[in-house]
Amino acid sequence: MWFDTRDRNNHPAESDPGGSEAESRPHRRQVPQVGLRGCPENPAIRLPRLRERLSSGELATSRRERTLLLIAFAFVIAAALTLHLAYPPFDIRHLSFVVFSFTISVATAHVTLSRRLPGRDPLLLPTAALLSGWGLLMVGRSAPNFLPRQATWLLLSTLAMLGVVQMGRDLRWLRRFRYTWLLAGLTLLAATLLLGVNPSGYGPRLWLGLGGAYFQPSEPLKLLLVVYLASYLAERRDLLLTVGRRIGQFRLPPLAYAGPLL
Incomplete structure (x- = not known):
């Protein structure tokens, strides 16, 4: 059996096909990332x-x-x-x-x-x-x-x-039906004026009765108004801030857009 006894140091191409290519490349020094305090920062421990x-x-x-x-x-x-x-x-x-x-x-x-x-x-x-x-x-x-x-x-x-x-x-569905909430609030208010009762039998009729249970429509009305106004202001925010008459440091929005807030 014949063995190749040539010196591998004299033949780098045979011993390592990519050796000469690797030696010819310039060596790039890897600089560690530096944190806020000047210490090397390891991305593995950052999270x-x-x-x-x-x-x-x-x-x-x-x-x-x-x-x-x-x-x-x-x-x-x-x-x-x-x-x-x-x-x-x-x-x-x-x-x-x-x-x-x-x-x-x-x-x-x-x-x-x-x-x-x-x-x-x-x-x-x-x-x-x-x-x-x-x-x-x-x-x-x-x-x-x-x-x-x-x-x-x-x-x-x-x-x-x-x-x-x-x-x-994700409460976008509240914004999508904002006029529905407003109409529901006004309906509750009208129902209180027409069908309002008082559980005590006397005094202001500010309650609505249903099956022996009573509730004040003014309470859900507050929530419905908050939802409507939040949606309205979010949609017309830029318009209310840029259009209108300026008085000193304050800007009065146009009445056509500020009317629903009143």
Whole structure:
């Protein structure tokens, strides 16, 4: 058997077909990416660090919201106990309605929002919770018999809010039907003027009754007007900002476009 004993160092083309080509190429020095502080930055750890910052921010938001909710809860419970001791018609049954409905609503909303909207404003839910609990106490003070209904509406409104959150952030369907919402709000207002009742049997007829349940059309009307105005302003934003008469630092939009806002 015959073996080739030639020196491979003298024949680089035979030992490494691409060797001469690689040696003839100029050597390029790889410069590492430099971060903001002048240290080499590794792209492989950039995303994990970003995730850590985001997760820490989300945890801080949830923690701050939880703290504010505990303050609101303490205020509502303390006020409910004070009302129970100072006002005999507000008995233990009414107190349990306030505590149960308020606790279930706030806890469910906080847990759901922490999962679905981690970057939310931590002030919105505690503010709404405080006002809702305070409203329950005002109803319990003025008309304790209506407190169970008000507590039920609080639970239903919390479920409605969480249902909107579950739909995601694409709310273009609200803008698409903005005139439908406006017409629905005006219809509710007209129905109140024509068919309004008062559950007490006397006083202003600001409620609509359906199967023994009563609700004030002014409450959904507020939401419908907010949806309509938000859609209207978003569509005509540039026009309202650029067209019209300027008075000092303010610009008055044309009446034809500002009319629906009035």
